[in-house]
Amino acid sequence: MTDIVVHPLDRALVGSVPVPSDKSIGHRALLLATLCEGVSSLRGFSYGEDNVSTANAMRAMGAQIEDLGEGRLSVTGKGLFGLTAPQKELDCGNSGTTMRLLTGILAGQPFASTLTGDASLMRRPMMRVVAPLRLRGASIEGAPHPTKLSDVLPPLVVSPLPEGTQLGALGYASPVSSAQVKSALLLSGLYAHGTTHFKEPTLSRDHTERMLHALGVPLRTVGTMIELDPAGWSGKMPAFDIEIPGDASAAAFLVVAAHICPGSRVTVRGVGTNPTRTGIFEIARHMGAGIEIVPQGEQGGEPIAQITAWHQGLRGITISGEIVPRAIDEIPIACALAARAHGTTLIRDAEELRVKESDRITTMATVLRAFGITCEELPDGLAIEGKQGALEPARIDSKGDHRIAMAAAVLALGARGPTTIVDCDCIATSFPRFVGTLRALGARIDATG
Numbered sequence: 483m484t485d486i487v488v489h490p491l492d493r494a495l496v497g498s499v500p501v502p503s504d505k506s507i508g509h510r511a512l513l514l515a516t517l518c519e520g521v522s523s524l525r526g527f528s529y530g531e532d533n534v535s536t537a538n539a540m541r542a543m544g545a546q547i548e549d550l551g552e553g554r555l556s557v558t559g560k561g562l563f564g565l566t567a568p569q570k571e572l573d574c575g576n577s578g579t580t581m582r583l584l585t586g587i588l589a590g591q592p593f594a595s596t597l598t599g600d601a602s603l604m605r606r607p608m609m610r611v612v613a614p615l616r617l618r619g620a621s622i623e624g625a626p627h628p629t630k631l632s633d634v635l636p637p638l639v640v641s642p643l644p645e646g647t648q649l650g651a652l653g654y655a656s657p658v659s660s661a662q663v664k665s666a667l668l669l670s671g672l673y674a675h676g677t678t679h680f681k682e683p684t685l686s687r688d689h690t691e692r693m694l695h696a697l698g699v700p701l702r703t704v705g706t707m708i709e710l711d712p713a714g715w716s717g718k719m720p721a722f723d724i725e726i727p728g729d730a731s732a733a734a735f736l737v738v739a740a741h742i743c744p745g746s747r748v749t750v751r752g753v754g755t756n757p758t759r760t761g762i763f764e765i766a767r768h769m770g771a772g773i774e775i776v777p778q779g780e781q782g783g784e785p786i787a788q789i790t791a792w793h794q795g796l797r798g799i800t801i802s803g804e805i806v807p808r809a810i811d812e813i814p815i816a817c818a819l820a821a822r823a824h825g826t827t828l829i830r831d832a833e834e835l836r837v838k839e840s841d842r843i844t845t846m847a848t849v850l851r852a853f854g855i856t857c858e859e860l861p862d863g864l865a866i867e868g869k870q871g872a873l874e875p876a877r878i879d880s881k882g883d884h885r886i887a888m889a890a891a892v893l894a895l896g897a898r899g900p901t902t903i904v905d906c907d908c909i910a911t912s913f914p915r916f917v918g919t920l921r922a923l924g925a926r927i928d929a930t931g
């Protein structure tokens with residue numbers, strides 16, 4: 483298990499760096515390329531462990547995914563009905579997206595399957611996908627939840643659809659804004675006899691809709707409402723070529739590092755700037771941060787941009803409402819902004835953070851306090867008092883959560899002495915070159931263990 487030691491910055495962060503390709507788009511590209519007809523080509527694959535979990539699960543069902551090196555993958559599609567029964571449990575590792583999206587696909591198969599994952603994933607709630615999939619005829623069982631009778635945990639056991647039957651129509655208003663729930667239901671809709679109508683409270687990331695639309699799937703969206711009506715559709719999706727855009731969620735750590743470290747100026751290239759993902763940059767701007775976003779056109783059906791961020795004074799704000807799902811993975815690093823702002827920052831409407839890779843509300847409160855920052859844990863967020871001057875050097879337990887480890891590393895740059903962050907292998911789930919990238923910008927970080 484790797485620990486890292488982050489030394490206080492003795493110079494500003496300066497430079498221009500790339501980021502790994504987008505994790506969410508990577509999952510969807512792998513799943514859909516496997517369900518297409520013909521050979522698809524993926525460029526810029528990140529080799530992040532979560533994406534690798536998706537690739538391996540698809541391989542276990544007969545997908546031919548060939549690594550041509552340097553992030554180029556060749557995926558030979560099996561068509562919508564070409565998957566074969568896995569010989570063992572499908573291991574989704576740490577990846578909730580892998581498990582939930584795959585469940586949508588598996589619900590429509592004529593074979594049985596079981597989905598498992600690591601200790602963190604085995605604690606994450608699954609009824610949010612199981613319940614609506616059952617409504618359209620899927621047979622899925624989970625393990626009992628220790629505290630919430632109405633929920634289930636992995637492993638998920640998906641029974642084969644009875645011979646000659648198909649999933650049915652579904653009209654579903656999701657109580658949570660969740661791209662994983664939305665995507666699972668849309669993917670199951672590819673196998674359904676009947677229409678899928680889906681609605682969510684506010685818009686979550688829309689990569690699945692964009693890709694399905696580009697592949698000719700009869701899907702229409704109006705705001706937060708989606709209709710997928712397969713009547714008259716061939717059921718065939720053509721192979722595609724995609725260069726996966728840079729991950730806005732990974733870029734956020736570097737951008738915020740520049741915002742909070744005196745004198746810094748950092749440029750991040752090729753960042754996906756789909757508006758359902760840019761909440762963190764809007765939050766930063768609202769807090770007074772120095773940020774310039776220069777559009778660079780489109781890549782893989784998504785807008786991309788070059789982002790330059792620099793240090794200047796920040797002020798506390800309230801973060802709540804529709805922006806929260808558009809910044810859901812960036813709330814830990816938004817806490818770092820709040821910790822260095824003048825005044826109080828209030829984060830509300832973020833109860834979803836309690837069921838991520840760790841309980842990110844409690845974990846971030848612990849991290850902030852370890853650095854000497856005053857904060858209050860709320861049921862659905864945090865109240866954080868900004869602190870000027872050097873932070874306390876800390877010893878941080880990442881709780882195996884990649885975004886906690888990276889947020890702590892960014893805060894540690896402004897501490898009075900070295901900070902140790904324990905259990906940092908998890909960073910590889912989304913940003914394998916995080917430490918190297920921060921070092922390239924001028925940080926001093928040792929890896930041990």
Ligand code: S3P
Pocket residue numbers: 505506507509579659660661662663665686687810811834
């Ligand atoms: C993701 C959706 C979000 C996000 C996760 C990736 C996706 O989860 O937190 O990291 O790729 O669909 P929810 O759908 O649970 O909000």
